[in-house]
Amino acid sequence: xTESVRQMGALMRKEFLLxxxxxxxxxxxxxxxxxxxxxxxxxxxxxxxxxxxxxxNALFWIILLFTAINAIAKSFVQERAGRQLYYYTLxxxxxxVLSKILYNTVLMLALAFLGFGVYAFVLGNPxxxxxxxxxxxxxxxxxxxxxxxxxxxxxxxxxxxxxxxAVLSFPTILPLLLELLKISKNALDGLDRSVSWKEVGTVxxxxxxxxxxxxxxxxxxxxx
Amino acid sequence: MKNIWWKVLAVVIxxxxxxxxxxxxxxxxPILNESIRNVSFHVPLWFAMIILLxxxxxxxxxxxxxxxxxxxxxxxxxxxxxILFGVLGCLTGAIWANFTWGDPxxxxxxxxxxxxxxxxxxxxxILRGSFDDEQRRARISAVYNIxxxxxxxxLIFILPRMTDSLHPGNGGNxxxxxxxxxNNLRMVxxxxxxxxxxxxxxITQLRVRLRRVKVAMDE
Numbered sequence: 001x002t003e004s005v006r007q008m009g010a011l012m013r014k015e016f017l018l019x020x021x022x023x024x025x026x027x028x029x030x031x032x033x034x035x036x037x038x039x040x041x042x043x044x045x046x047x048x049x050x051x052x053x054x055x056x057n058a059l060f061w062i063i064l065l066f067t068a069i070n071a072i073a074k075s076f077v078q079e080r081a082g083r084q085l086y087y088y089t090l091x092x093x094x095x096x097v098l099s100k101i102l103y104n105t106v107l108m109l110a111l112a113f114l115g116f117g118v119y120a121f122v123l124g125n126p127x128x129x130x131x132x133x134x135x136x137x138x139x140x141x142x143x144x145x146x147x148x149x150x151x152x153x154x155x156x157x158x159x160x161x162x163x164x165x166a167v168l169s170f171p172t173i174l175p176l177l178l179e180l181l182k183i184s185k186n187a188l189d190g191l192d193r194s195v196s197w198k199e200v201g202t203v204x205x206x207x208x209x210x211x212x213x214x215x216x217x218x219x220x221x222x223x224x
Numbered sequence: 225m226k227n228i229w230w231k232v233l234a235v236v237i238x239x240x241x242x243x244x245x246x247x248x249x250x251x252x253x254p255i256l257n258e259s260i261r262n263v264s265f266h267v268p269l270w271f272a273m274i275i276l277l278x279x280x281x282x283x284x285x286x287x288x289x290x291x292x293x294x295x296x297x298x299x300x301x302x303x304x305x306x307i308l309f310g311v312l313g314c315l316t317g318a319i320w321a322n323f324t325w326g327d328p329x330x331x332x333x334x335x336x337x338x339x340x341x342x343x344x345x346x347x348x349x350i351l352r353g354s355f356d357d358e359q360r361r362a363r364i365s366a367v368y369n370i371x372x373x374x375x376x377x378x379l380i381f382i383l384p385r386m387t388d389s390l391h392p393g394n395g396g397n398x399x400x401x402x403x404x405x406x407n408n409l410r411m412v413x414x415x416x417x418x419x420x421x422x423x424x425x426x427i428t429q430l431r432v433r434l435r436r437v438k439v440a441m442d443e
Contacts, residue, residue, distance in 0.1 A: 164354060171340045175375060213370070
């Protein structure tokens with residue numbers, strides 16, 4: 001048990017080091033979300049604080065979704081096949097996919113909080129219950145990274161990973177996205193928190209289902 | 225020719241369902257009126273689709289366990305037939321909705337969920353098309369098939385029940401059986417499910433044989 005935790009730690013450390021050494025990719029993603037927010041801001045004629053809550057909310061989550069797909073799509077593409085084979089001789093596939101998921105969660109948390117900060121800064125912040133909105137962001141970061149990591153593993157094996165990533169992930173992420181939109185809309189309107197627990201439970205349930213599936217299915221995926 | 229009995233059964237059942245569904249006695253309901261006859265056609269299509277999708281997933285799991293290419297062929301053809309049934313289910317539903325809800329595609333969570341589900345399975349077909357290597361295609365699309373099914377089931381059965389929906393059995397509405405159904409209708413609905421499932425299996429069997437012939441001719 002401790003051995004496998006130690007191996008997981010080493011794999012996580014490898015992911016972070018890899019990201020840190022290729023800083024242009026990380027900076028690229030940070031710039032991606034900031035410029036996407038700014039494009040949206042200017043597209044609505046730079047009218048601060050005039051979007052209706054539902055538009056404000058939907059726009060933010062769509063920006064976050066696109067950023068997530070772009071950020072996670074590369075989690076299996078950036079390393080060459082030979083090197084991946086080397087990892088598989090060192091650790092079990094479950095450990096590899098779990099470390100990727102954890103790493104992507106951290107990445108998505110950073111991107112989501114940065115995105116939220118910039119978005120609220122330029123477009124105004126109508127959120128009435130900020131802690132609950134941040135909970136929705138955390139749930140979203142976990143959910144996106146869990147479900148998109150498996151999809152990116154699937155897409156990376158195909159001929160044109162980038163198109164396929166979008167096609168495969170949009171419909172599969174939708175149940176999660178709808179629940180997240182509901183939670184964050186409740187937070188936006190400052191509704192009583194007891195209203196949102198059901199949705200929070202559903203999101204967690206979806207996360208658990210997808211996580212278990214990832215652990216079960218990934219061993220079949222990497223063999224090819 | 226010894227396994228022909230279930231095809232005969234399918235034809236007999238479907239003949240009965242089509243004639244008795246259109247001519248048999250049905251309960252009188254406000255708004256629904258005669259359109260309630262669509263229960264015998266629209267509802268069994270979805271039941272049959274789910275049964276076919278479950279079969280497809282079972283064959284995908286079997287492929288991953290045993291690695292026989294034939295299982296992959298069967299899985300994809302069951303998924304194909306299920307998509308066909310899904311499209312037909314949408315069409316019969318659109319006709320029904322047009323007369324009872326006043327709009328062929330009302331903004332209803334169940335409809336939207338099904339549309340997303342169809343997108344998922346179309347993506348499955350696209351994914352299959354983007355591989356050259358057969359083994360690889362079979363393995364990865366089997367993985368995706370299982371994954372998609374696990375997302376599709378909560379999407380179509382659980383999420384619509386948590387919001388308001390026009391469909392019976394959702395958003396706190398009682399299921400259709402509670403007061404709209406009577407035994408006359410049930411006598412057509414349940415044979416319809418069996419009949420359409422058999423028809424689906426028949427279509428799938430023909431397509432699988434066609435694929436097997438093609439594979440044999442390529443070799």
